[in-house]
Amino acid sequence: MSRNDYDMPVFCNVREVIARRPHICGECGRIVERGHRYERAAGKWDHGLATHHTCADCVAWRDGFIDARRAVCGMDDRWYFGEVWADIREYCREFLGYDA
Numbered sequence: 182m183s184r185n186d187y188d189m190p191v192f193c194n195v196r197e198v199i200a201r202r203p204h205i206c207g208e209c210g211r212i213v214e215r216g217h218r219y220e221r222a223a224g225k226w227d228h229g230l231a232t233h234h235t236c237a238d239c240v241a242w243r244d245g246f247i248d249a250r251r252a253v254c255g256m257d258d259r260w261y262f263g264e265v266w267a268d269i270r271e272y273c274r275e276f277l278g279y280d281a
């Protein structure tokens with residue numbers, strides 16, 4: 182994962198798929214085992230083509246977090262591959278007063 186993924190993609194195709202082989206989740210680092218659902222996002226950013234694999238748990242946390250952040254803070258729906266847990270920790274620290 183690259184900090185360059187902060188850029189918005191030129192294009193990005195996001196699909197929920199079944200793993201035909203193991204993948205490493207780009208958010209939590211756990212292995213998505215063969216036969217398990219995960220999100221596959223393939224696209225082009227300014228730095229080039231990239232494919233991001235996100236496990237179902239991280240997708241659920243990310244989507245819930247984005248919804249909550251929009252509802253509570255009025256923030257946009259933008260998020261960055263590989264940064265979801267850092268964003269959640271920052272949100273908890275900044276808005277909820279938790280120091281993780």
Ligand SMILES: [Zn+2]
Pocket residue numbers: 206207208209210211235236237238239240
């Ligand atoms: Zn994950």
